[in-house]
Amino acid sequence: MSKEADRRFWAEKISDEIENRKLEDPIVIKGAVSPSGSPHLGHLNEIMRGYYVAEVLRGRGYSVRQIFTSDDKDALRKIPNILTDENWDLVGLGDIDAKVLGKNLGVPYSEIPNPFNSEYKSYGDHFTALLKESAEMAGVPIEFISTTDMYNEGAFDETVREALQNLSKVREILSKYQRNVSEDYIPFIPQCEKCRRLTTGVKRIDMELEVIEYECEGFADAEGSRMGGCGHRGVATFREGKLSWRFEWPADWKVLKIDFEPFGKDHAEGSWPSGQEIAREIFGIEPPIPMVYEWFTIGGKALSSSKGNIVTIRDLVELVEPEIVRYFFAKNPNKQRDLNLEKIDILVDEFDEFEREYYGENSQKISPNVSMSAYPMVVKNTVEKWVGEGDLGAFKSRRRIPYRFAAALGMNDDRNLQIEIANRRKIIDKDMEDWVTSLAIGRVERGRQWAENYQNEYNYQLSRKVPEIEIDGEIGRALEELASFVEEGHNEVEIQEAIYEIAKNNEIEIGQFFEVNYRLLFAQERGPRLGPLLAALDREFVVMRLRREG
RNA sequence: GGGCUGUUAGCUCAGUCAGGUAGAGCAACGGACUCUUAAUCCGUCGGCCAGGGGUUCAAAUCCCUUACAGCCCGCCA
Numbered sequence: 085m086s087k088e089a090d091r092r093f094w095a096e097k098i099s100d101e102i103e104n105r106k107l108e109d110p111i112v113i114k115g116a117v118s119p120s121g122s123p124h125l126g127h128l129n130e131i132m133r134g135y136y137v138a139e140v141l142r143g144r145g146y147s148v149r150q151i152f153t154s155d156d157k158d159a160l161r162k163i164p165n166i167l168t169d170e171n172w173d174l175v176g177l178g179d180i181d182a183k184v185l186g187k188n189l190g191v192p193y194s195e196i197p198n199p200f201n202s203e204y205k206s207y208g209d210h211f212t213a214l215l216k217e218s219a220e221m222a223g224v225p226i227e228f229i230s231t232t233d234m235y236n237e238g239a240f241d242e243t244v245r246e247a248l249q250n251l252s253k254v255r256e257i258l259s260k261y262q263r264n265v266s267e268d269y270i271p272f273i274p275q276c277e278k279c280r281r282l283t284t285g286v287k288r289i290d291m292e293l294e295v296i297e298y299e300c301e302g303f304a305d306a307e308g309s310r311m312g313g314c315g316h317r318g319v320a321t322f323r324e325g326k327l328s329w330r331f332e333w334p335a336d337w338k339v340l341k342i343d344f345e346p347f348g349k350d351h352a353e354g355s356w357p358s359g360q361e362i363a364r365e366i367f368g369i370e371p372p373i374p375m376v377y378e379w380f381t382i383g384g385k386a387l388s389s390s391k392g393n394i395v396t397i398r399d400l401v402e403l404v405e406p407e408i409v410r411y412f413f414a415k416n417p418n419k420q421r422d423l424n425l426e427k428i429d430i431l432v433d434e435f436d437e438f439e440r441e442y443y444g445e446n447s448q449k450i451s452p453n454v455s456m457s458a459y460p461m462v463v464k465n466t467v468e469k470w471v472g473e474g475d476l477g478a479f480k481s482r483r484r485i486p487y488r489f490a491a492a493l494g495m496n497d498d499r500n501l502q503i504e505i506a507n508r509r510k511i512i513d514k515d516m517e518d519w520v521t522s523l524a525i526g527r528v529e530r531g532r533q534w535a536e537n538y539q540n541e542y543n544y545q546l547s548r549k550v551p552e553i554e555i556d557g558e559i560g561r562a563l564e565e566l567a568s569f570v571e572e573g574h575n576e577v578e579i580q581e582a583i584y585e586i587a588k589n590n591e592i593e594i595g596q597f598f599e600v601n602y603r604l605l606f607a608q609e610r611g612p613r614l615g616p617l618l619a620a621l622d623r624e625f626v627v628m629r630l631r632r633e634g
Numbered sequence: 635g636g637g638c639u640g641u642u643a644g645c646u647c648a649g650u651c652a653g654g655u656a657g658a659g660c661a662a663c664g665g666a667c668u669c670u671u672a673a674u675c676c677g678u679c680g681g682c683c684a685g686g687g688g689u690u691c692a693a694a695u696c697c698c699u700u701a702c703a704g705c706c707c708g709c710c711a
Binding site: 097116117118120155158159161162261262263264303304305328329333347348349350351352353354355356357376378379381384386415416418419420421422424427429430431433434436437454486488489491492508509510511541542577580581583584594595598599602610611612613614615616 | 641710
């Protein structure tokens with residue numbers, strides 16, 4: 085078999101592994117994030133990576149349940165500098181009631197009052213809602229579960245019991261993976277009934293009554309400094325507190341019967357190896373099939389909610405179609421990728437090529453097996469939206485306006501004019517079905533947003549007023565000739581030719597003449613191809629502008 | 635100090651698992667379309683596949699090693 089024929093979509097390979105296990109129906113795939121702050125594109129890995137595997141398995145006839153735990157029983161351990169409000173706008177601590185956060189360090193996210201104007205009860209619920217919106221924007225149906233609810237419902241009772249019954253084994257296993265596991269290590273963190281903090285200071289465990297006696301001694305913040313507790317002495321049930329992370333994760337696998345879970349590289353060498361052993365030795369289950377994904381960076385630095393170094397899915401869907409967001413997550417998870425929104429046009433080009441490859445419209449095949457397998461999943465929702473579920477044959481007639489050209493088209497917000505220009509350029513046809521035009525033209529607004537956000541060379545905007553430029557005699561005459569020519573009514577080819585002709589006749593360098601025109605229209609030195617533009621724009625406007633009359 | 639992952643053209647990436655003549659897009663440069671102006675088409679340039687060593691008839695691919703980047707081995711995800 086040739087090498088090329090064997091290249092496969094990573095989700096297919098992982099699915100093979102999952103399939104090779106004896107599985108009960110349904111196959112359960114999990115992802116998780118703690119709702120600690122602004123959800124960003126890195127978090128979407130927890131949803132998208134599992135999604136592709138889920139879709140592959142569904143395609144093979146399995147029923148798959150994809151779930152996502154919002155780990156909202158985790159404590160707030162650090163106050164983020166930058167947060168995201170209910171409109172996905174970034175806000176600083178000054179814009180919200182930051183005191184609420186300071187007072188609640190150490191308290192589970194699900195119990196911290198919501199400092200935003202959103203409708204949710206808690207800080208945790210606010211960010212869980214944004215995570216849900218992220219999944220929706222990506223078009224992934226996924227079931228959300230609150231870890232707090234799981235504790236409250238007693239879902240973890242059995243695993244807490246198993247962990248506390250086997251303390252010596254727990255300590256033995258953990259010390260293989262962590263240094264300084266103390267002799268009195270307890271894998272359970274009680275929540276102080278008085279100050280509501282997850283705290284240390286366990287005094288006694290009563291396995292008969294299934295309670296933990298504690299004296300609230302405080303907790304460690306994100307920097308590892310100890311924060312004092314309130315000193316309250318109390319008793320916690322197995323539901324009033326939580327397993328420490330290294331045990332909660334494998335407990336999740338048991339309680340939710342997880343078969344597959346993707347996780348970030350931060351877990352790959354820490355909690356995953358210990359989690360496997362804990363799953364087998366303490367909870368008596370086989371751990372899920374793992375998959376490690378690399379992190380994205382921005383400018384080479386890790387995405388960080390607390391530092392505000394983030395790109396959200398909302399930022400991305402402003403610039404590109406949802407299928408391109410999905411495409412991004414279909415790429416090899418092993419590679420660290422830098423998210424450079426200034427160069428998002430390259431990603432779009434890459435997607436367009438990926439799409440052409442699926443339909444056999446490209447000349448050079450790169451990795452056809454990958455596009456054959458991944459493309460239908462990438463565009464699933466898009467196809468459903470425009471032509472009906474699964475009708476990839478009909479969707480083949482879609483058109484994509486090259487992204488940079490779409491950005492240039494955004495110079496005018498008149499949709500009909502955009503269509504007109506794209507038409508003249510033969511990117512779309514007048515007799516195409518409406519959806520084709522809508523899908524294609526939809527890119528213009530996004531490209532426009534891109535040009536505006538990054539103030540790049542595609543940021544053309546027709547100047548409302550006549551820019552102040554000195555025009556000397558020859559150029560003035562040339563402009564007048566051009567104005568008259570346009571006024572007579574000519575097509576784009578004729579106008580384009582006339583520009584050269586007029587420049588020549590007036591002994592002006594052609595480059596200079598173009599530049600003057602662009603300055604008049606955009607107050608910039610360069611611009612889109614002039615003939616088609618002048619032909620497409622409102623004739624009266626063009627004539628007036630060339631005469632510097634308005 | 636130990637471990638995991640990555641490093642392929644100026645840029646963005648395929649290709650590495652199962653070794654078989656280094657690929658694409660963009661950029662650049664040249665040309666075509668009566669036309670330096672973001673469309674389209676043709677062409678050119680561009681790489682010791684991070685460096686070194688090994689295995690092999692054959693290595694981007696397997697092994698060892700070095701460098702660089704990120705992460706883990708405290709807490710937390």
